[in-house]
Amino acid sequence: MxxxxxxxxxxxxxxxxxxxxxxxxxxxxxxxxxxxxxxxxxxxxxxxxxxxxxxxxxxxxxxxxxxxxxxxxxxxxxxxxxxxxxxxxxxxxxxxxxxxxxxxxxxxxxxxxxxxxxxxxxxxxxxxxxxxxxxxxxxxxxxxxxxxxxxxxxxxxxxxxxxxxxxELAGDRPGPGTLTRREGQCLAWAAKGKSDWEIGAILDISPKTVNHHVEAAKRKLDCPTRIQAVTAALACGLLPKV
Known part of the structure; x- marks a missing residue:
């Protein structure tokens, strides 16, 4: 060889x-x-x-x-x-x-x-x-x-x-509270009813990466569903303005 x-x-x-x-x-x-x-x-x-x-x-x-x-x-x-x-x-x-x-x-x-x-x-x-x-x-x-x-x-x-x-993953940097910046962004857009594909287009990342961040946020917030994770993040003031 x-x-x-x-x-x-x-x-x-x-x-x-x-x-x-x-x-x-x-x-x-x-x-x-x-x-x-x-x-x-x-x-x-x-x-x-x-x-x-x-x-x-x-x-x-x-x-x-x-x-x-x-x-x-x-x-x-x-x-x-x-x-x-x-x-x-x-x-x-x-x-x-x-x-x-x-x-x-x-x-x-x-x-x-x-x-x-x-x-x-x-x-x-x-x-x-x-x-x-x-x-x-x-x-x-x-x-x-x-x-x-x-x-x-x-x-x-x-x-x-x-x-x-x-x-894409390198754009994920620690943010306030328990969520990273990307996790907070993805949840914030999910709170507005955006799909993973739409969030990916907004943030210039793939839908698969969006799902990765949302799932990570769900684990950190100990929430089984996306809606519950959004609610918990809102209650804790962890969602950024988008």
């Missing part, structure tokens, strides 16, 4: 056990390095318009390029946007350039290469709120061995999925 395969399988088997985003990110960076990739950016994307910059889930070394990309409105000439809109996954910038050379994008490619990003591997998957999760991993080299592409795609999908989940 090659070092790339060994590191990939180690990540795939160990990553689900990580309980914080920082540990996951560090492990992912070490794994990417085995492929010759040194930067990445994982985002939640709801649109492909110039004014709709995506929500960043996790990134390393990508900040300068992202600022330039959105400032220069490269989204309007980036052929990768079409591939993403068509839900293509597991593609490289080289694939895009060779399939459909776009003259207007040459400046963008040249500037990326000048910043040490000669090629990128892109994977995407559906997000918990109907958006797309996009992961771009870049390399100073333009080469990516075909035999390594399935492994890198698997590693990327697992990382992005776990990163979204851990980032």
């Amino acid at each position: 090659s070092s790339i395969e060994a590191r990939s399988w180690a990540f795939l088997s160990e990553a689900p056990a990580h309980r914080d985003i920082e540990t996951l990110e560090a492990h992912f960076r070490r794994t990417l390095a085995a492929f010759g990739f040194d930067r990445y950016c994982c985002t939640r994307l709801r649109g492909l318009e110039a004014h709709e910059a995506p929500t960043v889930v996790s990134r390393h070394g990508f900040e300068p390029w992202d600022r330039r990309y959105w400032r220069e409105r490269y989204i309007e000439q980036d052929p990768c946007a079409t591939w993403i809109a068509d839900s293509r996954t597991g593609f490289t910038w080289t694939d895009v350039r060779e399939a459909a050379p776009v003259a207007t994008a040459q400046a963008m490619w040249s500037e990326a290469a000048a910043e040490g990003m000669s090629n990128a591997f892109v994977v995407q998957m559906p997000g918990p709120l109907g958006e797309k999760i996009i992961l771009r991993m870049t390399s100073p080299s333009s080469r990516l061995s075909p035999q390594h592409r399935p492994l890198l795609e698997g590693v990327g999908v697992v990382f992005a999925t776990l990163a979204v989940r851990l980032r």
Whole structure:
């Protein structure tokens, strides 16, 4: 087994056990390095318009390029946007350039290469709120061995999925009383009759995470039902204004 395969399988088997985003990110960076990739950016994307910059889930070394990309409105000439809109996954910038050379994008490619990003591997998957999760991993080299592409795609999908989940949970910080901030928010919206899906859309977290927070609040308040938990939290003054 090659070092790339060994590191990939180690990540795939160990990553689900990580309980914080920082540990996951560090492990992912070490794994990417085995492929010759040194930067990445994982985002939640709801649109492909110039004014709709995506929500960043996790990134390393990508900040300068992202600022330039959105400032220069490269989204309007980036052929990768079409591939993403068509839900293509597991593609490289080289694939895009060779399939459909776009003259207007040459400046963008040249500037990326000048910043040490000669090629990128892109994977995407559906997000918990109907958006797309996009992961771009870049390399100073333009080469990516075909035999390594399935492994890198698997590693990327697992990382992005776990990163979204851990980032949601990382927003849960201790608040007043016995409830965390997120638990209080979820109960407060539940008190207004909102469903888990609606609360998730409001707080930008998944319905599954909303249910996680509500169930945690029920246990802390020793209440068997959601309605009783809301009532108890109101009586104790634990619900924030929403």
